[in-house]
Amino acid sequence: MAAQQTTAPRPHTPEEVTATVRQFISRLSGRPGIEDDRPLISDGVLDSVAAVQMVDFVERTFDVEIADEDLELANFDSIRGLAGLVNRRLAAS
Amino acid sequence: MTGSVPEALLAALRDDAFTARATAWERAGAVPRAAIDELAALGLLGLTVDTAHRGSGTPPAAVTDVHRLVAAASPSLHSLLVVHAMVCHAVRRWASAELRDALLPELATGRMLAAFALTEQQAGADTGALTTTIERDGDTLRITGTKRWLSFGQIADAYLVFGSTAGRGSCALVDAGAGVRVAVEPVTAGLRAARLARVTFEGATAPAARAVARPGIGIPFVVTSCLTVGRLYVAAGAVGVAEAALRLAADHAATRAHGGTTLGDRQLVRGLLADAALATDAAARYVRHTAHEIEDREPSAAVTAARAKLLASRAATTATATASRLLGAAGQTEDHPLARLHAAARVHEVIEGPTEVLQDIIAADLLRGRHGTTDRAPSPAAPYREEDDHRAEH
Ligand SMILES: Cc1cc2nc3c(=O)[nH]c(=O)nc-3n(C[C@H](O)[C@H](O)[C@H](O)COP(=O)(O)OP(=O)(O)OC[C@H]3O[C@@H](n4cnc5c(N)ncnc54)[C@H](O)[C@@H]3O)c2cc1C
Numbered sequence: 001m002a003a004q005q006t007t008a009p010r011p012h013t014p015e016e017v018t019a020t021v022r023q024f025i026s027r028l029s030g031r032p033g034i035e036d037d038r039p040l041i042s043d044g045v046l047d048s049v050a051a052v053q054m055v056d057f058v059e060r061t062f063d064v065e066i067a068d069e070d071l072e073l074a075n076f077d078s079i080r081g082l083a084g085l086v087n088r089r090l091a092a093s
Numbered sequence: 094m095t096g097s098v099p100e101a102l103l104a105a106l107r108d109d110a111f112t113a114r115a116t117a118w119e120r121a122g123a124v125p126r127a128a129i130d131e132l133a134a135l136g137l138l139g140l141t142v143d144t145a146h147r148g149s150g151t152p153p154a155a156v157t158d159v160h161r162l163v164a165a166a167s168p169s170l171h172s173l174l175v176v177h178a179m180v181c182h183a184v185r186r187w188a189s190a191e192l193r194d195a196l197l198p199e200l201a202t203g204r205m206l207a208a209f210a211l212t213e214q215q216a217g218a219d220t221g222a223l224t225t226t227i228e229r230d231g232d233t234l235r236i237t238g239t240k241r242w243l244s245f246g247q248i249a250d251a252y253l254v255f256g257s258t259a260g261r262g263s264c265a266l267v268d269a270g271a272g273v274r275v276a277v278e279p280v281t282a283g284l285r286a287a288r289l290a291r292v293t294f295e296g297a298t299a300p301a302a303r304a305v306a307r308p309g310i311g312i313p314f315v316v317t318s319c320l321t322v323g324r325l326y327v328a329a330g331a332v333g334v335a336e337a338a339l340r341l342a343a344d345h346a347a348t349r350a351h352g353g354t355t356l357g358d359r360q361l362v363r364g365l366l367a368d369a370a371l372a373t374d375a376a377a378r379y380v381r382h383t384a385h386e387i388e389d390r391e392p393s394a395a396v397t398a399a400r401a402k403l404l405a406s407r408a409a410t411t412a413t414a415t416a417s418r419l420l421g422a423a424g425q426t427e428d429h430p431l432a433r434l435h436a437a438a439r440v441h442e443v444i445e446g447p448t449e450v451l452q453d454i455i456a457a458d459l460l461r462g463r464h465g466t467t468d469r470a471p472s473p474a475a476p477y478r479e480e481d482d483h484r485a486e487h
Contacts, residue, residue, distance in 0.1 A: 027461070028461065029461065030460065030461030041313065047313075047454075047457065048220075048312075048313030048314075048316070048317040049317055049395045049396060049399070049454055049457075049458070050461075051313045051314060051317065052313070052314060052317045052318050052321065052395050053392040053393065053394075053395055053396075054392070055314065055318075056390045056391065056392045056394065056395075057392040059390065060390050060391075060392070068187075068188070068189045068190065068306070071187070071306045071307055071310045071314075072307060072309070072310070073261070073307070073308075073309030073310060076310075076314075
């Protein structure tokens with residue numbers, strides 16, 4: 001785990017969560033400035049490998065566990081959906 | 094996961110008798126269920142399952158050591174470890190808590206032998222082209238379609254089937270039995286004893302609770318995360334194959350008399366050995382690095398696993414070709430252990446993503462952020478870090 005200490009301190013506000021998700025999605029897709037509602041998976045913005053990277057990223061970065069009931073495509077298919085999911089999970093923890 | 098590999102299992106796999114049995118399986122073209130049950134009783138199929146679910150909770154890096162050992166003797170049995178681990182992963186990571194609790198102990202103990210049912214006649218490397226349907230009708234799933242080349246599909250008790258539900262990619266764990274027709278595939282040159290089957294689901298049914306994650310999640314999420322784990326373990330097997338071939342080559346070169354000296358004294362032969370040794374060692378280290386990334390849930394793990402599989406299957410190709418060359422005529426007989434290693438390397442370059450598909454994944458990752466933009470953010474794929482390599486050595 002030694003190499004993980006370089007990550008930024010855990011963001012707390014919903015705005016920070018959205019900003020972090022936006023930044024990661026733009027890095028993952030290679031496209032800056034993707035709109036928050038743009039479908040990421042159903043529109044092919046992210047390929048399947050990137051899609052899985054995204055789940056691991058949010059779980060690790062925000063220290064949340066994505067449970068079975070969260071596994072709806074809508075929760076992963078846009079920046080807004082993903083940030084919303086993380087914020088709900090953070091609020092519940 | 095902090096468990097270790099069960100001692101009795103290690104002892105059984107290191108015994109010469111294991112290699113002798115593996116040779117018999119290759120000749121017969123089948124690993125028998127009884128042999129699998131025996132090794133399962135020692136914990137072979139529960140390595141990746143946590144102790145609460147009757148596995149040994151062994152960390153991925155230690156699991157790869159077992160895969161190396163098994164593949165060196167029996168690449169066919171090794172392929173069972175790969176598909177079984179992929180199914181265990183799907184259930185552990187993506188299934189409901191009820192399904193996890195019900196099925197993981199069955200899988201870990203080998204009472205339920207599971208096959209991974211992805212490939213179809215017209216959809217191999219391309220999962221977008223699957224035609225199998227998993228229809229939901231109240232509390233029941235109805236599965237229709239034909240899967241090909243399923244490792245151990247001839248004797249599996251259940252199949253993790255990928256298809257689509259109302260147009261969305263999905264998957265479910267379906268029991269063998271009514272509505273599931275199993276036909277034997279022709280024996281392949283590599284992994285001769287892997288009991289390949291063509292399995293047709295003719296409206297087979299399963300309880301709706303057997304769906305693993307919801308439609309839209311099964312593909313791409315479940316399948317890709319299973320393939321990530323599968324790539325790690327195929328890579329580990331390929332390293333085992335490469336190491337075994339290298340041992341054969343080095344032993345032969347060191348002892349084979351040649352014009353008043355030994356084969357190993359020839360510089361060109363030393364060059365071949367050095368290249369094969371380096372390819373094998375690099376792959377072994379990269380596999381370990383990948384295992385740590387997967388254990389740590391690093392977002393880069395999916396790409397790293399693709400790299401590992403490519404690197405290791407090529408190392409196996411290099412090492413087996415070198416051994417084949419150096420052993421001369423002796424290494425060309427059908428029954429020689431080298432024949433099975435050489436053929437396995439070719440299969441390792443195809444399964445869990447053919448070489449070209451992996452190159453595509455690796456290059457796509459490299460090119461992200463570099464397509465006509467000024468954003469030069471580093472790729473999410475972490476480069477190899479040597480410090481990671483020492484963590485699991487204690
Ligand atoms: C011994 C053995 C065991 C197997 N076990 C299983 C199993 O348990 N479960 C299962 O579901 N499947 C299994 N398979 C099937 C295996 O996963 C497929 O063979 C593999 O996915 C390739 O699919 P394909 O054979 O249809 O080849 P294709 O997809 O037709 O590809 C053929 C070749 O075309 C090239 N190619 C393909 N795609 C691309 C691309 N995008 N870009 C450039 N080149 C490309 C590659 O060189 C590839 O080798 C097994 C196969 C073998 C041989």
